[in-house]
Amino acid sequence: MNSSMVYKCLQRLLLFFFLSLSHAQEHRGVTEINGTLVKCHTTAANGAAFIFEIKSEWAPFGAERFLQLVASGYFTDVPFFRVVPGFLTQFGIPPPSAVRKRWREEGSIPDDPSQNRQILRGYLSFAGAGPNTRDTQLFIALADSSWLGKSPWEVPVGRVIEGMDVIDALYAGYGEISPFNKEGVEQYKIWADEDYLRRDFPKLDYMKDCAIIPASAKKASIQEDRGRREETKRVVVGEERVPEETLNALSNARDKEPAWTEEWPYTWWGLLWVLGGLFGFLTMMWKLNNVKSLGKAR
Structure with missing residues (x-):
């Protein structure tokens, strides 16, 4: 499995997590x-x-x-x-x-x-x-x-x-x-x-x-x-x-x-920040990998 496929899999997992969290938040009334x-x-x-x-x-x-x-x-x-x-x-x-x-x-x-x-x-x-x-x-x-x-x-x-x-x-x-x-x-x-x-x-x-x-x-x-x-x-x-x-x-x-909302667990917000940072890091790594691949191809 190459890095592009790994990136896409992680992207979909993160998207699924955010959608699930949104649904759970509404279900529990935490809005x-x-x-x-x-x-x-x-x-x-x-x-x-x-x-x-x-x-x-x-x-x-x-x-x-x-x-x-x-x-x-x-x-x-x-x-x-x-x-x-x-x-x-x-x-x-x-x-x-x-x-x-x-x-x-x-x-x-x-x-x-x-x-x-x-x-x-x-x-x-x-x-x-x-x-x-x-x-x-x-x-x-x-x-x-x-x-x-x-x-x-x-x-x-x-x-x-x-x-x-x-x-x-x-x-x-x-x-x-x-x-x-x-x-x-x-x-x-x-x-x-x-x-x-x-x-x-x-x-x-x-x-x-x-x-x-x-x-x-x-x-x-x-x-x-x-x-x-x-x-x-x-x-x-x-x-x-x-x-x-x-x-x-x-x-x-x-x-x-x-x-x-004032009782929203801070750990959830922290987790969201971590996942957001991970998403950004993976995006950056994927782009760098593509640049290197293009350089090798030339």
């Missing part, structure tokens, strides 16, 4: 936080909150609609009426109000162009039922999915970047909704009967409110929320309280919250 942050308070985990990063480049129409809903106060006292561990949690039907009436009349939005982006744990997407049917209902993925996200109406609009443990603590005792579960929540009754869920499914958790975090307050809000949740180490699940040691074990086993 720059450059979207709009939305903080939502819940009744779960003793009133803890979680934070979405809404990414317009993923879904322009969907991201705009979600942020409009947040700004209008739509997500006030909104039930997490569908919580299926290992699958998803769904929300988006608030109690009767002028805001709900307005958005019901607003109708649906067009589908966003599909980017074939796999829906991963913590990703947020509208819960559409077919082409151009996205309106006010959304879901958060509780696990990576190999099939969600392939339809145009399931393009993710953002992701949970803080507080995934709060999502995991949502009450899930009622199981799937109807018709998948005969004893489950029936969506049409939520719209028709204001007291339906409180009466028949009293243990459900609720989204108390959501608000857009100003760009200047992003980091402070994240750290404040993280600190508050660290202080609250006991979570109400149904009517039982889970001990701190159990929560820690669950967190270690299940929590896959994305890491922040």
Whole structure:
């Protein structure tokens, strides 16, 4: 094998490494936080909150609609009426109000162009039922999915970047909704009967409110929320309280919250620099070898 073939093999290996690293980085959420942050308070985990990063480049129409809903106060006292561990949690039907009436009349939005982006744990997407049917209902993925996200109406609009443990603590005792579960929540009754869920499914958790975090307050809000949740180490699940040691074990086993850019391991950056230098060195050696070969040929 001559030096030219060695160079080409190394070049392809390096390219494969960079592509793999890029994919792993996105899969783990280790990307720059450059979207709009939305903080939502819940009744779960003793009133803890979680934070979405809404990414317009993923879904322009969907991201705009979600942020409009947040700004209008739509997500006030909104039930997490569908919580299926290992699958998803769904929300988006608030109690009767002028805001709900307005958005019901607003109708649906067009589908966003599909980017074939796999829906991963913590990703947020509208819960559409077919082409151009996205309106006010959304879901958060509780696990990576190999099939969600392939339809145009399931393009993710953002992701949970803080507080995934709060999502995991949502009450899930009622199981799937109807018709998948005969004893489950029936969506049409939520719209028709204001007291339906409180009466028949009293243990459900609720989204108390959501608000857009100003760009200047992003980091402070994240750290404040993280600190508050660290202080609250006991979570109400149904009517039982889970001990701190159990929560820690669950967190270690299940929590896959994305890491922040500021927590990006420096060793990875160092490795990238080393590989970049190696690539440049090999390129230089290959060129020198070609020059020598030409000299010998003459």
